[in-house]
Amino acid sequence: MSKxxxxxxxxxxxxxxxxxxxxxxxxxxxxxxxxxxxxxxxDYVEELHTGVMRLLKLHDAEDKIYGIxxxxxxxxxYTGEIQNPPNLPWGPxxxxxxxxxxxxxxxxxxxxxxxxxxxxxxxxYGAARxxxxxxxxxxxxxxxxxxxxxxxxxYGHDGFAGELGHLVVKRNNGRVCGCGRxxxxxxxxxxxxxxxxxREFLEVRSEPSVLxxxxxxxxxxxxxxxxxxAGDKLAKDIFEYTGTILGQTFADxxxxxxxxxxxxxxxxxKSGDLxxxxxxxxxxKSLMPIFRGKTKIILSELKESDAAVLGAxxxxxxxxxxxxxxxxxxVEEPTAAS
Amino acid sequence: MSKxxxxxxxxxxxxxxxxxxxxxxxxxxxxxxxxxxxxxxxDYVEELHTGVMRLLKLHDAEDKIYGIxxxxxxxxxYTGEIQNPPNLPWGPxxxxxxxxxxxxxxxxxxxxxxxxxxxxxxxxYGAARxxxxxxxxxxxxxxxxxxxxxxxxxYGHDGFAGELGHLVVKRNNGRVCGCGRxxxxxxxxxxxxxxxxxREFLEVRSEPSVLxxxxxxxxxxxxxxxxxxAGDKLAKDIFEYTGTILGQTFADxxxxxxxxxxxxxxxxxKSGDLxxxxxxxxxxKSLMPIFRGKTKIILSELKESDAAVLGAxxxxxxxxxxxxxxxxxxVEEPTAAS
Numbered sequence: 001m002s003k004x005x006x007x008x009x010x011x012x013x014x015x016x017x018x019x020x021x022x023x024x025x026x027x028x029x030x031x032x033x034x035x036x037x038x039x040x041x042x043d044y045v046e047e048l049h050t051g052v053m054r055l056l057k058l059h060d061a062e063d064k065i066y067g068i069x070x071x072x073x074x075x076x077x078y079t080g081e082i083q084n085p086p087n088l089p090w091g092p093x094x095x096x097x098x099x100x101x102x103x104x105x106x107x108x109x110x111x112x113x114x115x116x117x118x119x120x121x122x123x124x125y126g127a128a129r130x131x132x133x134x135x136x137x138x139x140x141x142x143x144x145x146x147x148x149x150x151x152x153x154x155y156g157h158d159g160f161a162g163e164l165g166h167l168v169v170k171r172n173n174g175r176v177c178g179c180g181r182x183x184x185x186x187x188x189x190x191x192x193x194x195x196x197x198x199r200e201f202l203e204v205r206s207e208p209s210v211l212x213x214x215x216x217x218x219x220x221x222x223x224x225x226x227x228x229x230a231g232d233k234l235a236k237d238i239f240e241y242t243g244t245i246l247g248q249t250f251a252d253x254x255x256x257x258x259x260x261x262x263x264x265x266x267x268x269x270k271s272g273d274l275x276x277x278x279x280x281x282x283x284x285k286s287l288m289p290i291f292r293g294k295t296k297i298i299l300s301e302l303k304e305s306d307a308a309v310l311g312a313x314x315x316x317x318x319x320x321x322x323x324x325x326x327x328x329x330x331v332e333e334p335t336a337a338s
Numbered sequence: 339m340s341k342x343x344x345x346x347x348x349x350x351x352x353x354x355x356x357x358x359x360x361x362x363x364x365x366x367x368x369x370x371x372x373x374x375x376x377x378x379x380x381d382y383v384e385e386l387h388t389g390v391m392r393l394l395k396l397h398d399a400e401d402k403i404y405g406i407x408x409x410x411x412x413x414x415x416y417t418g419e420i421q422n423p424p425n426l427p428w429g430p431x432x433x434x435x436x437x438x439x440x441x442x443x444x445x446x447x448x449x450x451x452x453x454x455x456x457x458x459x460x461x462x463y464g465a466a467r468x469x470x471x472x473x474x475x476x477x478x479x480x481x482x483x484x485x486x487x488x489x490x491x492x493y494g495h496d497g498f499a500g501e502l503g504h505l506v507v508k509r510n511n512g513r514v515c516g517c518g519r520x521x522x523x524x525x526x527x528x529x530x531x532x533x534x535x536x537r538e539f540l541e542v543r544s545e546p547s548v549l550x551x552x553x554x555x556x557x558x559x560x561x562x563x564x565x566x567x568a569g570d571k572l573a574k575d576i577f578e579y580t581g582t583i584l585g586q587t588f589a590d591x592x593x594x595x596x597x598x599x600x601x602x603x604x605x606x607x608k609s610g611d612l613x614x615x616x617x618x619x620x621x622x623k624s625l626m627p628i629f630r631g632k633t634k635i636i637l638s639e640l641k642e643s644d645a646a647v648l649g650a651x652x653x654x655x656x657x658x659x660x661x662x663x664x665x666x667x668x669v670e671e672p673t674a675a676s
Contacts, residue, residue: 258494
């Protein structure tokens with residue numbers, strides 16, 4: 001095939017990582033730039049283009065890019081725009097696909113949010129290979145999700161489906177969430193949520209804990225993890241509490257799309273049995289009888305360093321926005337890939 | 339086309355209704371038999387076959403059936419079996435598709451549960467025409483659901499996806515549900531749930547209500563509806579309570595698949611503004627900001643008398659199980675329809 005590679009781009013709040021990926025999911029080469037260096041979006045795209053072209057030249061791949069897939073916060077798959085991102089400096093509506101496709105002389109581009117990209121990556125190259133129905137949950141600073149049904153990422157009618165971090169897990173007196181509401185899963189079961197639970201437990205409980213040696217406002221989920229691994233009872237209870245809520249909510253997710261697996265990714269997912277045991281216990285207990293023993297809860301198989309680029313790159317094979325120096329975007333069917 | 343019709347069959351706990359349907363969704367003719375007359379499943383299928391053949395003969399349609407679609411409780415789309423139905427007399431595993439296809443000399447059959455059939459009917463002939471992402475909610479004795487994503491019914495990896503009546507809406511001290519757990523949506527927002535709320539309200543509150551003139555154990559959702567329409571404050575509060583829970587739960591559903599519409603069907607859905615107003619108020623208030631004002635909550639456009647047969651019939655165009663006098667079912671691609 002004349003264009004054997006795709007470009008995967010992951011736009012994070014701090015770094016933008018990009019890599020050349022082949023059809024088997026090997027990252028041929030990757031590099032990064034600082035996301036927030038330029039307050040002007042065109043300057044950012046220009047630096048991205050320069051960085052990518054340098055990488056392509058190094059690997060004799062300048063004419064070998066089939067498509068470009070980009071994962072970015074609040075990226076809308078349908079419109080190709082980033083909409084109202086909380087952590088990017090370029091304004092409320094950023095025409096990402098158009099600008100990037102233009103910079104790359106019309107190479108087609110598709111974009112989606114980070115969690116959907118992670119799901120695509122997992123399906124194309126990771127733990128979800130061969131699965132047609134699964135849910136990807138990213139447990140990081142927030143809780144993100146990518147839902148796959150019948151082998152396709154669920155985008156919904158507006159491109160924003162899959163906000164499972166914002167299922168309401170506590171209907172009354174729930175914690176305030178970054179989304180402006182209260183009681184969301186993310187307010188309890190993200191890394192930030194774990195730290196909040198720590199502060200809550202330390203205030204309402206009186207038992208000793210090594211966490212009391214820390215400044216209460218500075219406690220992180222990592223501190224809680226370290227304390228729990230050292231045997232601290234209160235810290236272990238925090239993971240029990242977090243895992244129980246996750247397991248209960250996962251059971252609701254199964255009632256929705258009955259996935260073959262729920263796949264966990266992200267920093268908090270690396271807490272091992274501290275988190276996995278209470279998740280699995282509460283999950284099986286909470287499932288409708290008809291679903292018990294059917295859905296696996298497993299960890300991502302992608303290296304964290306590669307996952308974002310791989311996930312984004314998977315979208316490059318079906319990239320649909322192509323800049324053609326006119327105002328109407330062209331939607332094309334992919335012809336290569338697979 | 340030589341086979342311009344499909345057969346839609348709706349197997350209910352009391353009646354089995356069947357109809358001949360054309361590609362535009364006209365029910366050419368329909369009839370019914372009693373579901374529970376025969377304790378032997380083969381006898382039931384024989385009576386169904388006889389009834390259908392009589393109808394086909396009357397309308398000169400004996401060789402014009404492209405496929406058969408069947409809606410039945412606990413019907414598994416993938417296996418063609420009814421599995422552990424609570425209200426049917428024929429045992430735990432009923433090979434429905436196989437037996438019916440055999441009785442009809444190999445006409446292909448597909449089956450699904452009632453709520454999925456309703457969603458298919460709505461998409462093919464009703465309020466969801468042209469929609470690719472919507473959720474059908476049936477508010478009857480129980481709460482059923484059919485989820486459509488990218489124009490396809492979501493069956494999940496095991497065929498049992500879409501049990502939204504069993505999302506847990508009350509995590510602690512919730513009502514016992516027929517599924518064996520507690521706190522399910524169905525225990526609050528079905529017709530039965532409304533009656534339970536009435537009993538609960540009458541016991542814990544002291545204000546007057548015309549519902550107090552009834553035997554408390556005999557109160558139905560219809561009684562509550564009539565009382566509310568006559569201005570009874572307590573009865574109106576029951577609908578407020580029911581609608582509020584539905585609206586909150588619908589907001590969680592939107593975070594999942596971001597549907598264009600949530601479509602309500604079934605007896606309780608006909609309560610008009612008594613139910614619709616609190617649903618919509620609580621729905622918009624409960625949505626994540628990003629989803630507000632986008633998803634419609636609307637009523638089914640199918641006549642209740644036709645809906646079940648129409649919904650089942652829509653599946654007939656893509657029926658996949660064909661009995662060929664051998665043990666392995668053949669899966670075929672549909673060639674006609676559309």
